[in-house]
Amino acid sequence: MLMQMQDVRLIRDGKTILDDINWEVNNGEHWAIIGMNGAGKTALLNLVCGYLYPTKGTISVFGKQFGHYPLNELRKQIGWVSLSFSEKMQHHADNSGIQIILSGKFASIGLYEQPSWNDIEKASEILEQLGIERLREQSYRSMSQGEKQRILIGRALMASPKLLILDEPCTGLDFLSKELLLSTINQMADKQQTTILYVTHQLDEILPIFTHSLLLREGRIFSQGLTKNQLTSENVSNFCNTPVQISQENNRYLLELGLKTGV
Numbered sequence: 329m330l331m332q333m334q335d336v337r338l339i340r341d342g343k344t345i346l347d348d349i350n351w352e353v354n355n356g357e358h359w360a361i362i363g364m365n366g367a368g369k370t371a372l373l374n375l376v377c378g379y380l381y382p383t384k385g386t387i388s389v390f391g392k393q394f395g396h397y398p399l400n401e402l403r404k405q406i407g408w409v410s411l412s413f414s415e416k417m418q419h420h421a422d423n424s425g426i427q428i429i430l431s432g433k434f435a436s437i438g439l440y441e442q443p444s445w446n447d448i449e450k451a452s453e454i455l456e457q458l459g460i461e462r463l464r465e466q467s468y469r470s471m472s473q474g475e476k477q478r479i480l481i482g483r484a485l486m487a488s489p490k491l492l493i494l495d496e497p498c499t500g501l502d503f504l505s506k507e508l509l510l511s512t513i514n515q516m517a518d519k520q521q522t523t524i525l526y527v528t529h530q531l532d533e534i535l536p537i538f539t540h541s542l543l544l545r546e547g548r549i550f551s552q553g554l555t556k557n558q559l560t561s562e563n564v565s566n567f568c569n570t571p572v573q574i575s576q577e578n579n580r581y582l583l584e585l586g587l588k589t590g591v
Protein backbone atom coordinates (compact mmCIF):
# COMPACT_ATOMS: atom_id res chain seq x y z
CA MET A 329 0.00 0.00 0.00
CA LEU A 330 1.33 3.43 -0.98
CA MET A 331 -0.82 5.73 1.09
CA GLN A 332 -3.59 5.31 3.62
CA MET A 333 -5.77 7.81 5.48
CA GLN A 334 -7.97 6.55 8.29
CA ASP A 335 -10.75 8.62 9.77
CA VAL A 336 -8.92 11.86 9.01
CA ARG A 337 -10.24 15.25 10.06
CA LEU A 338 -8.56 18.59 9.46
CA ILE A 339 -9.62 21.71 11.32
CA ARG A 340 -7.94 25.06 10.67
CA ASP A 341 -8.84 28.33 12.36
CA GLY A 342 -11.96 26.74 13.79
CA LYS A 343 -13.13 25.60 10.35
CA THR A 344 -13.54 21.91 9.43
CA ILE A 345 -11.78 21.66 6.09
CA LEU A 346 -11.77 17.85 5.78
CA ASP A 347 -13.69 15.22 7.69
CA ASP A 348 -14.29 11.47 7.65
CA ILE A 349 -11.53 10.84 5.14
CA ASN A 350 -10.82 7.14 4.59
CA TRP A 351 -8.73 6.63 1.48
CA GLU A 352 -6.18 4.09 0.28
CA VAL A 353 -3.88 4.29 -2.74
CA ASN A 354 -2.11 1.14 -3.90
CA ASN A 355 0.78 0.51 -6.23
CA GLY A 356 -0.28 0.28 -9.86
CA GLU A 357 -3.20 2.69 -9.41
CA HIS A 358 -3.50 6.22 -10.76
CA TRP A 359 -6.10 8.45 -9.12
CA ALA A 360 -8.11 11.42 -10.34
CA ILE A 361 -9.23 13.70 -7.50
CA ILE A 362 -12.27 15.64 -8.54
CA GLY A 363 -13.91 18.48 -6.68
CA MET A 364 -15.33 21.96 -7.09
CA ASN A 365 -13.47 25.06 -5.90
CA GLY A 366 -12.98 24.96 -2.15
CA ALA A 367 -13.80 21.23 -1.82
CA GLY A 368 -10.53 20.60 0.04
CA LYS A 369 -8.37 19.06 -2.71
CA THR A 370 -5.28 21.15 -1.93
CA ALA A 371 -5.71 20.49 1.79
CA LEU A 372 -5.90 16.74 1.07
CA LEU A 373 -2.63 16.85 -0.91
CA ASN A 374 -0.98 18.90 1.82
CA LEU A 375 -1.84 16.10 4.24
CA VAL A 376 -0.32 13.48 1.90
CA CYS A 377 2.97 15.43 1.79
CA GLY A 378 3.00 16.24 5.51
CA TYR A 379 2.67 20.00 5.02
CA LEU A 380 -0.47 19.82 7.15
CA TYR A 381 -1.04 17.54 10.11
CA PRO A 382 -4.47 15.97 10.70
CA THR A 383 -6.49 17.11 13.71
CA LYS A 384 -7.76 13.55 14.04
CA GLY A 385 -7.03 10.20 12.40
CA THR A 386 -3.90 8.57 10.99
CA ILE A 387 -2.00 8.87 7.74
CA SER A 388 0.62 6.43 6.43
CA VAL A 389 2.64 7.08 3.34
CA PHE A 390 4.93 4.42 1.82
CA GLY A 391 4.08 2.13 4.72
CA LYS A 392 5.18 4.52 7.45
CA GLN A 393 2.87 6.39 9.77
CA PHE A 394 3.34 10.14 10.16
CA GLY A 395 5.45 10.99 13.13
CA HIS A 396 7.59 7.87 12.52
CA TYR A 397 9.38 9.08 9.41
CA PRO A 398 11.47 12.19 8.63
CA LEU A 399 9.27 14.39 6.48
CA ASN A 400 12.10 15.56 4.23
CA GLU A 401 12.84 11.92 3.33
CA LEU A 402 9.17 11.38 2.54
CA ARG A 403 8.93 14.52 0.40
CA LYS A 404 11.95 13.47 -1.68
CA GLN A 405 9.82 10.58 -2.89
CA ILE A 406 6.86 12.75 -3.80
CA GLY A 407 6.85 14.99 -6.87
CA TRP A 408 4.37 17.87 -6.84
CA VAL A 409 3.67 19.95 -9.93
CA SER A 410 1.41 22.92 -9.21
CA LEU A 411 0.83 26.46 -10.36
CA SER A 412 2.38 27.92 -7.22
CA PHE A 413 5.54 25.92 -7.86
CA SER A 414 5.60 27.07 -11.44
CA GLU A 415 5.47 30.69 -10.21
CA LYS A 416 8.50 30.11 -7.95
CA MET A 417 10.38 28.86 -10.98
CA GLN A 418 10.04 32.27 -12.65
CA HIS A 419 13.05 33.44 -10.59
CA HIS A 420 15.18 30.98 -12.54
CA ALA A 421 13.64 31.67 -15.89
CA ASP A 422 17.04 31.93 -17.60
CA ASN A 423 17.67 28.22 -16.97
CA SER A 424 17.33 25.93 -19.94
CA GLY A 425 14.90 23.01 -20.13
CA ILE A 426 17.57 20.48 -19.22
CA GLN A 427 18.85 22.60 -16.33
CA ILE A 428 15.36 22.82 -14.86
CA ILE A 429 14.91 19.06 -15.17
CA LEU A 430 18.33 18.41 -13.59
CA SER A 431 17.47 20.66 -10.63
CA GLY A 432 14.83 18.08 -9.70
CA LYS A 433 17.64 15.70 -8.71
CA PHE A 434 18.71 18.10 -5.97
CA ALA A 435 15.18 19.18 -5.00
CA SER A 436 16.32 22.77 -5.54
CA ILE A 437 14.78 25.62 -7.48
CA GLY A 438 17.66 26.51 -9.75
CA LEU A 439 20.72 24.36 -10.48
CA TYR A 440 23.55 24.92 -7.98
CA GLU A 441 25.27 21.55 -7.95
CA GLN A 442 27.29 19.93 -10.68
CA PRO A 443 25.24 17.11 -12.20
CA SER A 444 26.99 13.83 -13.04
CA TRP A 445 27.01 12.24 -16.49
CA ASN A 446 24.44 9.76 -15.22
CA ASP A 447 22.16 12.63 -14.19
CA ILE A 448 22.52 14.24 -17.59
CA GLU A 449 21.74 10.93 -19.26
CA LYS A 450 18.66 10.47 -17.11
CA ALA A 451 17.46 14.02 -17.83
CA SER A 452 17.96 13.38 -21.55
CA GLU A 453 15.87 10.21 -21.31
CA ILE A 454 13.10 12.12 -19.57
CA LEU A 455 13.13 14.79 -22.29
CA GLU A 456 12.79 12.03 -24.84
CA GLN A 457 10.06 10.15 -22.95
CA LEU A 458 8.01 13.30 -22.58
CA GLY A 459 8.53 14.18 -26.24
CA ILE A 460 10.11 17.55 -25.40
CA GLU A 461 13.70 17.15 -26.60
CA ARG A 462 13.38 20.35 -28.57
CA LEU A 463 13.08 22.27 -25.27
CA ARG A 464 16.48 21.02 -24.06
CA GLU A 465 18.40 24.26 -24.57
CA GLN A 466 15.47 26.67 -24.63
CA SER A 467 15.15 29.12 -21.72
CA TYR A 468 12.27 28.50 -19.34
CA ARG A 469 11.23 32.14 -19.80
CA SER A 470 10.61 31.68 -23.52
CA MET A 471 8.50 28.52 -23.15
CA SER A 472 4.74 28.53 -23.49
CA GLN A 473 2.66 27.70 -20.42
CA GLY A 474 2.08 24.13 -21.67
CA GLU A 475 5.78 23.61 -22.37
CA LYS A 476 6.63 24.90 -18.90
CA GLN A 477 4.23 22.39 -17.39
CA ARG A 478 5.81 19.55 -19.30
CA ILE A 479 9.31 20.61 -18.22
CA LEU A 480 8.13 20.78 -14.59
CA ILE A 481 6.73 17.26 -14.85
CA GLY A 482 10.15 16.23 -16.18
CA ARG A 483 11.78 17.98 -13.23
CA ALA A 484 9.58 16.05 -10.81
CA LEU A 485 10.44 12.74 -12.54
CA MET A 486 14.18 13.39 -12.13
CA ALA A 487 13.91 12.36 -8.46
CA SER A 488 12.16 9.07 -9.48
CA PRO A 489 9.24 9.81 -7.14
CA LYS A 490 7.03 6.99 -5.92
CA LEU A 491 4.12 9.41 -6.00
CA LEU A 492 3.60 12.23 -8.49
CA ILE A 493 0.99 14.88 -7.74
CA LEU A 494 -0.28 16.87 -10.70
CA ASP A 495 -2.38 19.68 -9.28
CA GLU A 496 -4.69 21.07 -11.99
CA PRO A 497 -1.92 20.95 -14.59
CA CYS A 498 -4.15 22.08 -17.48
CA THR A 499 -5.14 25.38 -15.85
CA GLY A 500 -4.58 28.25 -18.25
CA LEU A 501 -3.73 26.06 -21.25
CA ASP A 502 -5.37 26.51 -24.65
CA PHE A 503 -7.10 23.43 -26.09
CA LEU A 504 -4.11 22.36 -28.15
CA SER A 505 -1.56 22.75 -25.34
CA LYS A 506 -3.92 20.91 -23.06
CA GLU A 507 -4.13 17.96 -25.43
CA LEU A 508 -0.34 17.91 -25.79
CA LEU A 509 0.07 17.91 -22.03
CA LEU A 510 -2.48 15.13 -21.60
CA SER A 511 -0.73 13.03 -24.20
CA THR A 512 2.58 13.61 -22.39
CA ILE A 513 0.98 12.45 -19.14
CA ASN A 514 -0.40 9.41 -20.91
CA GLN A 515 3.03 8.48 -22.28
CA MET A 516 4.69 9.07 -18.95
CA ALA A 517 2.24 6.86 -17.04
CA ASP A 518 3.16 4.11 -19.46
CA LYS A 519 6.91 4.38 -18.99
CA GLN A 520 7.44 5.49 -15.42
CA GLN A 521 6.95 3.51 -12.23
CA THR A 522 5.35 6.40 -10.40
CA THR A 523 1.77 6.52 -9.10
CA ILE A 524 -0.08 9.65 -10.19
CA LEU A 525 -2.58 11.69 -8.18
CA TYR A 526 -4.24 14.04 -10.66
CA VAL A 527 -6.34 16.91 -9.32
CA THR A 528 -8.90 18.47 -11.60
CA HIS A 529 -12.26 20.21 -11.96
CA GLN A 530 -12.69 18.90 -15.51
CA LEU A 531 -13.97 15.44 -16.41
CA ASP A 532 -12.57 15.53 -19.94
CA GLU A 533 -9.04 15.48 -18.47
CA ILE A 534 -9.61 12.09 -16.88
CA LEU A 535 -7.68 9.81 -19.21
CA PRO A 536 -8.10 6.02 -19.18
CA ILE A 537 -4.83 5.73 -17.20
CA PHE A 538 -6.73 7.02 -14.16
CA THR A 539 -7.96 3.70 -12.87
CA HIS A 540 -9.52 5.23 -9.76
CA SER A 541 -11.34 8.43 -8.89
CA LEU A 542 -12.15 10.22 -5.68
CA LEU A 543 -14.99 12.73 -5.66
CA LEU A 544 -14.56 15.30 -2.91
CA ARG A 545 -17.39 17.58 -1.85
CA GLU A 546 -17.34 20.14 0.95
CA GLY A 547 -14.43 18.47 2.70
CA ARG A 548 -15.85 14.95 2.59
CA ILE A 549 -15.42 12.04 0.23
CA PHE A 550 -18.63 11.90 -1.76
CA SER A 551 -17.62 8.63 -3.42
CA GLN A 552 -14.51 6.78 -4.56
CA GLY A 553 -13.52 3.67 -6.49
CA LEU A 554 -12.94 2.52 -10.04
CA THR A 555 -13.27 5.50 -12.39
CA LYS A 556 -15.70 3.66 -14.66
CA ASN A 557 -18.07 3.20 -11.72
CA GLN A 558 -17.60 6.74 -10.43
CA LEU A 559 -18.08 8.70 -13.62
CA THR A 560 -21.61 7.57 -14.34
CA SER A 561 -24.46 10.00 -15.11
CA GLU A 562 -26.19 9.03 -11.88
CA ASN A 563 -23.21 9.45 -9.57
CA VAL A 564 -21.99 12.70 -11.09
CA SER A 565 -25.57 14.12 -11.12
CA ASN A 566 -25.82 13.38 -7.40
CA PHE A 567 -22.34 14.79 -6.85
CA CYS A 568 -23.18 18.14 -8.44
CA ASN A 569 -26.84 18.23 -7.41
CA THR A 570 -27.62 18.85 -11.07
CA PRO A 571 -28.79 16.39 -13.69
CA VAL A 572 -25.94 15.67 -16.09
CA GLN A 573 -25.36 13.15 -18.81
CA ILE A 574 -21.93 11.51 -19.00
CA SER A 575 -20.79 9.82 -22.17
CA GLN A 576 -17.50 8.50 -23.46
CA GLU A 577 -15.97 9.20 -26.81
CA ASN A 578 -12.50 8.03 -27.85
CA ASN A 579 -11.82 7.02 -24.25
CA ARG A 580 -12.58 10.50 -22.94
CA TYR A 581 -15.44 11.53 -20.69
CA LEU A 582 -17.90 14.15 -21.90
CA LEU A 583 -20.41 15.91 -19.70
CA GLU A 584 -23.66 17.49 -20.85
CA LEU A 585 -26.13 19.33 -18.69
CA GLY A 586 -29.59 17.81 -18.43
CA LEU A 587 -30.78 14.24 -18.71
CA LYS A 588 -31.71 12.78 -22.06
CA THR A 589 -35.32 11.61 -22.04
CA GLY A 590 -34.64 8.84 -24.54
CA VAL A 591 -37.86 9.54 -26.46
Ligand SMILES: Nc1ncnc2c1ncn2[C@@H]1O[C@H](COP(=O)(O)OP(=O)(O)OP(=O)(O)O)[C@@H](O)[C@H]1O
Nearest residue numbers: 340341343345363364365366367368369370371372
Ligand atom coordinates in the same frame (compact mmCIF):
# COMPACT_ATOMS: atom_id res chain seq x y z
N1 LIG B 1 -5.81 27.92 7.10
C1 LIG B 1 -7.10 27.93 6.77
N2 LIG B 1 -8.03 28.50 7.56
C2 LIG B 1 -9.34 28.50 7.25
N3 LIG B 1 -9.84 27.97 6.12
C3 LIG B 1 -8.96 27.40 5.28
C4 LIG B 1 -7.56 27.33 5.55
N4 LIG B 1 -6.98 26.70 4.51
C5 LIG B 1 -7.96 26.37 3.63
N5 LIG B 1 -9.16 26.79 4.08
C6 LIG B 1 -10.47 26.61 3.46
O1 LIG B 1 -10.68 25.23 3.23
C7 LIG B 1 -11.45 25.01 2.04
C8 LIG B 1 -10.72 24.04 1.13
O2 LIG B 1 -9.61 24.67 0.53
P1 LIG B 1 -8.71 23.98 -0.59
O3 LIG B 1 -7.71 25.00 -1.03
O4 LIG B 1 -8.19 22.71 -0.08
O5 LIG B 1 -9.79 23.72 -1.74
P2 LIG B 1 -9.57 23.19 -3.24
O6 LIG B 1 -10.50 22.05 -3.42
O7 LIG B 1 -8.12 22.94 -3.48
O8 LIG B 1 -10.07 24.43 -4.10
P3 LIG B 1 -9.63 24.98 -5.57
O9 LIG B 1 -10.15 24.00 -6.56
O10 LIG B 1 -10.32 26.28 -5.64
O11 LIG B 1 -8.13 25.09 -5.55
C9 LIG B 1 -11.67 26.40 1.44
O12 LIG B 1 -12.95 26.83 1.78
C10 LIG B 1 -10.60 27.26 2.09
O13 LIG B 1 -11.01 28.61 2.22
